[in-house]
Amino acid sequence: MATLDLKNVRKVYAGAVEAVKKVDLAIPDGALCVLVGPSGCGKSTLLRMIAGLESITEGEIVIDGRVVNDLGPAERDIAMVFQNYALYPHMSVYDNMAYGLRNRRMAKPEIDRRVREAAATLELAHLLARRPRELSGGQRQRVAMGRAIVRNPKVFLFDEPLSNLDAKLRGQMRVEIKNLQRSLGVTSVYVTHDQLEAMTLADILVVMNGGNVEQIGAPLEIYEKPASLFVASFIGAPPMNLLALKPGEGRPVLVDGTTIGGEGLSFSKEAATLGIRPENLFLVTGDSNGSRPDATLDIVVQAIEPVGAESFIYGDAGKERLVIRVAGKTVVEPGAKIRVGANAADLHIFDEAGKRI
């Protein structure tokens, strides 16, 4: 069991492309850290640097108190699950799992014990003699995991391991990975571009964009207090509604002059963007004379998407397009004018540079 620390890690490719800019990250023993971000944000590069497949331009990577910068991938005591599984096509499932152990000159009975144990855990026991091409996608995925497990490494690295599976299997494997990781208690780093996968798996979530770390934290903490506009729009589906504010007002006035707040609502003069999550918006009906919402906005319904348990209403307020999440059976017709409200505590305010205020 081990901790993994990244200290000021940087990666610059020849031609001066800065793929990863000064990343500081400390992952405690046994935690599952998910790196999430759009493609090209540097998350895979960072993972490959931890694996030792990519050189480190600057900074230090420390596994269990030992600086591993100059060690090869095999000497770092890590195991990696690749996006396309990278199984050896000419070897049986058994040999695929045993290969890394044989290269380490482990005794045969020990190899056998470990492979069979992993196969039992992953429900692969009856497939040990098969070749990878005779397996389904999910089974291949399991073999790739088995190959990582038998090594009993200090750190697991996952490089978008579920992106080649269909949606149903992906959900299933996600739960399996989480359970497995928790029961083995191995410190893990998991790369994905899928924010749902990131939210559900992570103990520590790292949101990356353009080589920068935008925010590090627990998934719900990031969801509730996104540190930047990018994080706000990237985490959560459907994404947060972002409304441009008239600069210098210090009150919730939209660019087109609409004031959306009551009198009590005011904030810093630097406020440039107002964010509200779809589920924090609610319909305000005329006769509700109970608790008044802190902010209200009149919108014209453009479309409605019922997905069963909930419905999403898409509507326009001036030039802004908003999404409102409502209960499943809400009846609203396209073209209708509705008034939506939100509570002050649910508003996210960002400055000109996109930073949270």
Add this chain to the structure above:
Amino acid sequence: MIDNRPSRRIIAHTVLLIGVFIIAFPIYYTFVASTHSLQTILRPPLPLIPGGHFLENYTTALFGGIGRIGGVGVDRLLWNSTIVAVLIAVGKIFISILSAYAVVFFRFPLRMTFFWLIFITLMLPVEVRILPTYKVMVDFGLIDTYAGLTLPLMASATATLLFRQFFMTIPGELVEAARVDGAGPWRFFKDILLPLSKTNIAALFVIQFIYGWTQYLWPLLVTNRNDMGTIVIALRKMISFADADTEWHLVMVTCILAILPPILVVVLMQRWFVRGLVETEK
């Protein structure tokens, strides 16, 4: 697109049979000639069915020694040709798979320069560089040796190119997985690359074996002694310009024996050979 109407099938088969006949008849006729006595062959027309001298002719050619080439038997010629063809095929595969491995999987200075150096030898067939090559072989004292017969024919750009193309289709993740699994360059080559290249190797072996077996110009130059000649060279030497001097029945026997080993190699390796040409196991 399979058409099962009987008339079409008959036409298709007729065309096929005519094709087979055109290709196979000369070989059959050679076989027929190899079973007749010299007198029968020299007195036309040659019968269309095999004669009664099969055992006699083949025994003489194989073990009796043939006068026109200094009494060397066809057994010795077959042995020489086999050694030469196998050495060329194995040598070529060995050299080209290693050079392709270096060019594809390693980063070293002048990597592409080396690749192009190998590549331009494609433009220079043996015949073009035959004089300098001959001089080198003479200086090394390799005339009338297996080394002299095979070495100049081993270096091969085509095979290097073929392996390079195949290696480049191997996904980078597989290479990285092997690195994480602790496989060094040699282990990766032995445990992953070689098994994946099996079918390619088999296909190349067949092609290069036949290439080596049918070499004419180079063996002609580099051998003087009859007992070091290949079967192709010996065939040429057995034929005299004065018709009467040529032991045609033995020439025909040698012809038949000369085409047997390549056929054997193709038949035995056919399964692999075809797979190597049409699919890559991935």
